Amino acid sequence: MIDILIEELRLRRKTLEERMIRKDIDIEEARNLLEQARSIKRIAESMISLLSSYIAGREEREIAPPEVTEFIAEDVSAIIEKIADISVLELIILAMAYSKYATPEVKRTADAIKAYYRLTEEEVRIILNVLRGKE
Amino acid sequence: MFDDIVEELEIEYEILEKRVAEGAVSIEEARYLLEQAEILRRMADGIISSLTSYISRYE
Numbered sequence: 445m446i447d448i449l450i451e452e453l454r455l456r457r458k459t460l461e462e463r464m465i466r467k468d469i470d471i472e473e474a475r476n477l478l479e480q481a482r483s484i485k486r487i488a489e490s491m492i493s494l495l496s497s498y499i500a501g502r503e504e505r506e507i508a509p510p511e512v513t514e515f516i517a518e519d520v521s522a523i524i525e526k527i528a529d530i531s532v533l534e535l536i537i538l539a540m541a542y543s544k545y546a547t548p549e550v551k552r553t554a555d556a557i558k559a560y561y562r563l564t565e566e567e568v569r570i571i572l573n574v575l576r577g578k579e
Numbered sequence: 580m581f582d583d584i585v586e587e588l589e590i591e592y593e594i595l596e597k598r599v600a601e602g603a604v605s606i607e608e609a610r611y612l613l614e615q616a617e618i619l620r621r622m623a624d625g626i627i628s629s630l631t632s633y634i635s636r637y638e
Contacts, residue, residue, distance in 0.1 A: 487588045
């Protein structure tokens with residue numbers, strides 16, 4: 445499906461460039477289109493972040509010895525159940541709370557997220573280690 | 580011009596997020612989708628750059 449959207453975007457970009465050469469776009473429309481293009485970029489970046497973390501996690505598990513994989517599998521299935529609806533933004537805030545970017549506001553927000561999803565400290569650390577590609 | 584693409588992409592992202600949470604995406608598919616998302620980002624960057632210079636010329 446994304447490949448179809450890429451093809452569609454390619455066609456529309458061509459049309460846009462033709463219209464820009466003809467100066468057939470007023471400033472208001474151009475600003476509106478710029479916002480839409482920024483939204484596309486934001487979604488693409490979210491996808492990249494999501495997929496990069498996912499791939500790193502899968503690769504980590506593939507090279508883990510069997511006993512480690514079994515241990516992780518139990519923990520992870522419980523965690524996945526808890527965070528099934530968590531957003532990328534919430535994950536980023538959790539990661540920030542355990543980094544040098546942990547401002548008091550970020551920590552408060554992260555605590556609220558942990559409470560909402562009923563996550564323990566250990567579970568948060570497992571999630572963050574997976575996202576960072578660590579054991 | 581791009582608003583319907585934005586909407587479709589948001590839906591695609593939500594579906595992908597759920598599938599990833601369920602572990603229902605194979606590593607091969609995830610790598611393929613990652614490449615697609617990188618193409619999307621580059622295209623969006625190109626459009627942003629064109630529009631930004633168009634607007635600055637216009638102003």
